[in-house]
Amino acid sequence: MPPFPTDRFGLIHRDAALNAGFSDEQLSGATARRELVRLIPGVWTPALDVPTGADSLEKRHRLRALAVATSGPADGHPLSHVSAAALHELPMLHPDLSLVHVTTGRTSGGSIRAHRHLHAAPLEAGEVVEVDVIRVTSIERTAVDVATMSNFDQALVIFDAALREGADQTVMADLLAGRRRRSARNARRALPFANAAAESVGESWGRAQMIDAGLPIPTLQREFVIGGHTYRSDFDWEELLVGEFDGLHKYGRLRSADESATDVVVREKLREDRLRAKGITVVRWTWSTLEKRQLAPLLQPWLAKLGLFAA
Numbered sequence: 001m002p003p004f005p006t007d008r009f010g011l012i013h014r015d016a017a018l019n020a021g022f023s024d025e026q027l028s029g030a031t032a033r034r035e036l037v038r039l040i041p042g043v044w045t046p047a048l049d050v051p052t053g054a055d056s057l058e059k060r061h062r063l064r065a066l067a068v069a070t071s072g073p074a075d076g077h078p079l080s081h082v083s084a085a086a087l088h089e090l091p092m093l094h095p096d097l098s099l100v101h102v103t104t105g106r107t108s109g110g111s112i113r114a115h116r117h118l119h120a121a122p123l124e125a126g127e128v129v130e131v132d133v134i135r136v137t138s139i140e141r142t143a144v145d146v147a148t149m150s151n152f153d154q155a156l157v158i159f160d161a162a163l164r165e166g167a168d169q170t171v172m173a174d175l176l177a178g179r180r181r182r183s184a185r186n187a188r189r190a191l192p193f194a195n196a197a198a199e200s201v202g203e204s205w206g207r208a209q210m211i212d213a214g215l216p217i218p219t220l221q222r223e224f225v226i227g228g229h230t231y232r233s234d235f236d237w238e239e240l241l242v243g244e245f246d247g248l249h250k251y252g253r254l255r256s257a258d259e260s261a262t263d264v265v266v267r268e269k270l271r272e273d274r275l276r277a278k279g280i281t282v283v284r285w286t287w288s289t290l291e292k293r294q295l296a297p298l299l300q301p302w303l304a305k306l307g308l309f310a311a
Helices: 014-019 024-032 056-069 081-088 139-147 152-164 169-177 184-193 201-212 250-254 261-277 287-291 295-305
Strands: 036-040 043-046 100-105 116-122 128-131 134-137 223-226 229-232 235-237 241-246 281-286
Touching (some): 024 036, 024 043, 056 081, 056 100, 134 139, 184 201, 223 261, 281 295
Antiparallel strands (some): 128 134
8 A cells, every 4th residue: 555645744644634535544554553643633643753761742733733734724723832841842741631731822711621721821922933833833832831830940951951952031030920829929930040050850840859958059061070071060069079971872962973882981991080080079860860850959968068058
């Protein structure tokens, strides 16, 4: 059987398939054989194109959001909230991706349907942009919308991510100033702490836990020059304590094309040895540390010992 017709995003729409001579039975059969995956009623993607691995949930949500955006009328509402974040490729912390979110631009008429959440809220002209010809809320509006539906940790993660992509912090502050709902409280608290130098969800989440615990705010991505080598730390306190987050892709990110994973581990150990030889304490943690909220108890004794925190 010839392949089903796809659009520019690799999606298969029922109407296009029927117009190309395929039948509903063929679409259903391909779905039953797991050759196709249904994203929303009337839209599929080839099973081989379904993202897997790290960040796959957000990438799958992006496909669902595209399915919604390409199935409505030409003047359809822009994607917003976590769905716009997926299009902007803004990483999030534990987002609720069960529904595709759109904003109507009106003050009333919001609703929740089987796979879509329509938000009734005004939209200024500058708050709607295009990403791959799909209308979405701007990065600033998207970050604020996500943050106001989130806890403090999640809000800081999305604001850090938005700043990394060039978002204007003043614009986000202005947008927040107009939010009256109690849900904006976490976002207002998080925005002043936002920092584009945070390089990952894990680094942002770790800093959120430090802030919650009242720990001193570290310098991010400080560079140390030792023996002619330049080393950069995830977190640094007064060049006395360095904190390193070992995320899932830490070593993959650090590895150059001609290095093995073992080479990177050895290089990182030498780096730590040189930092310690200069009198700098190095503390490491993993995603599990963050999940169990054990970061503050891990750091407090070291900060106190080095005179950086009153225990």
